[in-house]
Amino acid sequence: MGKLIGYARVSTRAQDTDRQEQDLLAAGVRRDDLYLDHGVSGGRAERAGLTKAMEALHGGDTLVITTLDRLGRSTHNMLALADDLRARGVGLRVLNLGGGDVDTSTPTGQMVFTVMAALGQMELDIKRERINDSVSKRRAAGKDLGGRKAQFTDSQVRNAARLIEAGEPAAQVARDLGMSRATLYRRMKDTATTS
Missing domain, CATH: 3.40.50.1390 (Resolvase, N-terminal catalytic domain)
Structure with missing residues (x-):
């Protein structure tokens, strides 16, 4: 055996x-x-x-x-x-x-x-089908899909943008906020389009 x-x-x-x-x-x-x-x-x-x-x-x-x-x-x-x-x-x-x-x-x-x-x-x-169906319905109804909530207000993101415009390195500003530079740029773009 x-x-x-x-x-x-x-x-x-x-x-x-x-x-x-x-x-x-x-x-x-x-x-x-x-x-x-x-x-x-x-x-x-x-x-x-x-x-x-x-x-x-x-x-x-x-x-x-x-x-x-x-x-x-x-x-x-x-x-x-x-x-x-x-x-x-x-x-x-x-x-x-x-x-x-x-x-x-x-x-x-x-x-x-x-x-x-x-x-x-x-x-x-x-x-998988049920999850996809639920997400589609929530998205179509304009409801929250869950996920991580934004930790920073639009005002904080606008202040960060001002610091960068004033010459502060974007990487340092992002680090001070506790996010990546890419995330900061994305939030700045989102905030600019909603303003």
């Missing part, structure tokens, strides 16, 4: 992989065979931890993940990865897929994996 190679991923640096690691270790993965990615989106193709895990896999081994979304967001990419593993004689085991443990080395496991990958992609597409 081959080795179990574990892979865990979190999308932001503020998150941790502790729970995933515990689940993988409980499933029989040795700590030395555990590969991690911190602060890496599932949509990114380049993931150092996943690359190392893939390199550690040999025929007869099994890649173990806690949930399907740890591998990625795209059905196409997940299915391509599963096909690559299968071609190399490597299994894929998902600990929490559809309420249970799924192993793609079985026909049933392959079918469940394919269906769940498609559902995961559909869920992501629906969420």
Whole structure:
């Protein structure tokens, strides 16, 4: 029997992989065979931890993940990865897929994996569609789209423009205000058009 190679991923640096690691270790993965990615989106193709895990896999081994979304967001990419593993004689085991443990080395496991990958992609597409629809409606209604609120009043920006006209270096004026020079110029332009 081959080795179990574990892979865990979190999308932001503020998150941790502790729970995933515990689940993988409980499933029989040795700590030395555990590969991690911190602060890496599932949509990114380049993931150092996943690359190392893939390199550690040999025929007869099994890649173990806690949930399907740890591998990625795209059905196409997940299915391509599963096909690559299968071609190399490597299994894929998902600990929490559809309420249970799924192993793609079985026909049933392959079918469940394919269906769940498609559902995961559909869920992501629906969420993206809802967000885009909401933004479009808010924009059409002239409503606030959220984001960071301006920290400086138009009066402060006009005063900064006067300092620059008087010969102060724009970079220094921007730094004193706590913004980049590009942001200061953009705010000056916006303030000039609204005045």
